[in-house]
Amino acid sequence: MRVPFVINRAAPVPLQRQIYDGWRQAILSGRFRGGDRVPSTREHAAALGVSRVTVTAAYDQLVGEGYFEPVTGSGTFIARELPDYPAMQRAGRSAPAAAPLRLSAYARRLEGRSSRQPAAPGEIDLSGAGPDLDYFPFAEWRRLLLRQLRRLQERAARGREQPAGDDRLRREIAAYLGRSRGVQCGAEQVVVTNGSQQALDLCLRVLVDPGDPVAIEDPGYPGIRLLAAAHGASIQAVRVDDEGLRVTELSDAARVVHVTPSHQFPTGVSLSLRRRLELLEWAASRGAVVLEDDYDSEYRYSGPPLPALQGLKDGAPVVYAGTFSNVMFPGLRIGYVVVPRTLIAPFTRAKHLLDRYTPTLEQRALADFMSEGHLERHVRRMRRLYKRRREVLIAALDRHFGRNASVRGDAAGMHLLVRFAPRDMTRRAERRGVRLISADPYYMSDKSPNEFIISFSAAGERVLAEGIKRLA
Numbered sequence: 022m023r024v025p026f027v028i029n030r031a032a033p034v035p036l037q038r039q040i041y042d043g044w045r046q047a048i049l050s051g052r053f054r055g056g057d058r059v060p061s062t063r064e065h066a067a068a069l070g071v072s073r074v075t076v077t078a079a080y081d082q083l084v085g086e087g088y089f090e091p092v093t094g095s096g097t098f099i100a101r102e103l104p105d106y107p108a109m110q111r112a113g114r115s116a117p118a119a120a121p122l123r124l125s126a127y128a129r130r131l132e133g134r135s136s137r138q139p140a141a142p143g144e145i146d147l148s149g150a151g152p153d154l155d156y157f158p159f160a161e162w163r164r165l166l167l168r169q170l171r172r173l174q175e176r177a178a179r180g181r182e183q184p185a186g187d188d189r190l191r192r193e194i195a196a197y198l199g200r201s202r203g204v205q206c207g208a209e210q211v212v213v214t215n216g217s218q219q220a221l222d223l224c225l226r227v228l229v230d231p232g233d234p235v236a237i238e239d240p241g242y243p244g245i246r247l248l249a250a251a252h253g254a255s256i257q258a259v260r261v262d263d264e265g266l267r268v269t270e271l272s273d274a275a276r277v278v279h280v281t282p283s284h285q286f287p288t289g290v291s292l293s294l295r296r297r298l299e300l301l302e303w304a305a306s307r308g309a310v311v312l313e314d315d316y317d318s319e320y321r322y323s324g325p326p327l328p329a330l331q332g333l334k335d336g337a338p339v340v341y342a343g344t345f346s347n348v349m350f351p352g353l354r355i356g357y358v359v360v361p362r363t364l365i366a367p368f369t370r371a372k373h374l375l376d377r378y379t380p381t382l383e384q385r386a387l388a389d390f391m392s393e394g395h396l397e398r399h400v401r402r403m404r405r406l407y408k409r410r411r412e413v414l415i416a417a418l419d420r421h422f423g424r425n426a427s428v429r430g431d432a433a434g435m436h437l438l439v440r441f442a443p444r445d446m447t448r449r450a451e452r453r454g455v456r457l458i459s460a461d462p463y464y465m466s467d468k469s470p471n472e473f474i475i476s477f478s479a480a481g482e483r484v485l486a487e488g489i490k491r492l493a
């Protein structure tokens with residue numbers, strides 16, 4: 022048996038007392054059975070680096086009070102009859118019942134979400150969201166991380182307090198967003214976050230009180246619905262049509278409107294220019310904020326890239342959230358939020374209170390990855406790859422289903438929304454070994470009209486073609 026506790030030399034409690042308390046608590050908490058052998062005083066003294074005299078004195082006390090039993094010639098054991106037990110048994114209970122722990126209102130509002138099971142052997146997985154990691158330049162990434170690791174030592178290890186993120190990374194992000202997304206901002210408006218999920222969370226922390234209405238798209242991203250519910254917001258589901266969010270259906274009281282304008286999640290439609298202007302005007306006139314979640318807009322396959330809502334009008338009340346999860350890899354856990362100047366201080370304070378700042382090493386390596394052009398090169402390469410996969414998927418749907426499958430949202434992103442005419446697609450998929458995701462859980466008001474989300478970024482061309490063939 023090992024010594025079941027550690028001692029604290031800085032504590033004002035004498036070492037002998039710490040050893041006595043350590044054993045007594047370990048025994049009473051039920052970690053040992055009567056008759057278990059305890060270490061010899063010599064082993065014990067060596068394990069804790071204390072003198073044997075101190076350990077012997079503590080053991081004597083434990084023996085004297087009946088917690089330990091010495092057996093001549095064999096050693097010392099946990100007593101079979103513990104001194105506190107008779108009193109507990111007399112009181113008619115074997116151990117005091119623990120009072121139930123009370124959850125906060127926030128915790129009570131948290132809803133579980135079942136995690137995805139990995140595909141079974143032989144199953145064709147058309148549900149695998151996210152980038153294809155086989156193509157990520159991990160060798161380059163490792164080189165940049167190592168370079169930063171070598172430089173790490175004092176500066177980064179001490180972690181200069183930069184709650185809004187590494188300055189160089191913030192400059193890189195601001196420049197990148199200006200070039201690729203038409204976002205208009207200075208580096209000081211960028212707050213680096215742990216993924217864009219944290220960006221959404223910060224936005225609700227800063228702008229929403231319990232009971233405040235938050236408008237979200239229907240169908241929409243469950244991550245914002247669960248988050249808004251956890252914060253105690255009153256959720257307003259706003260329907261989406263072929264032009265995106267129906268702005269006229271927004272309630273006047275909404276404080277924040279979450280939108281995915283470049284590639285609505287999950288329908289894939291883009292918010293029309295008319296609706297964009299309407300939305301910005303609606304928000305500006307009511308002091309509400311548009312939370313633009315630009316999660317996968319780097320991948321656009323037809324037509325010019327749609328500039329972000331954020332850059333459309335000077336001074337528009339838009340908080341823009343983005344992520345490296347889809348253009349690099351989700352495990353990186355780095356995202357960002359671009360906020361209007363008046364919100365820089367509250368966002369920075371909220372981030373500092375939440376987790377101080379995002380890990381420094383990865384931020385610096387990422388700044389290098391961007392400044393050396395690797396990010397944009399990788400995005401261009403993946404765009405070509407995903408474009409081909411998307412064409413293969415659409416061709417397979419056309420060949421095997423013809424008019425019995427209609428595709429939405431194929432101009433951009435990493436998935437399609439497919440509406441099938443046959444009503445038995447879920448059963449077919451199960452029977453034929455295809456993993457397929459129904460769009461039902463993404464709808465709040467109604468069930469989806471027999472729609473499925475088919476992801477083409479993480480599956481190869483042969484897998485996509487074979488999956489659709491099996492479904493047909």
Ligand SMILES: Cc1ncc(COP(=O)(O)O)c(C=O)c1O
Nearest residue numbers: 216217218242286316344346356
């Ligand atoms: C629409 C949308 N927003 C935000 C996120 C959060 O992604 P991350 O925290 O990895 O940046 C996701 C991830 O699935 C998403 O689909």
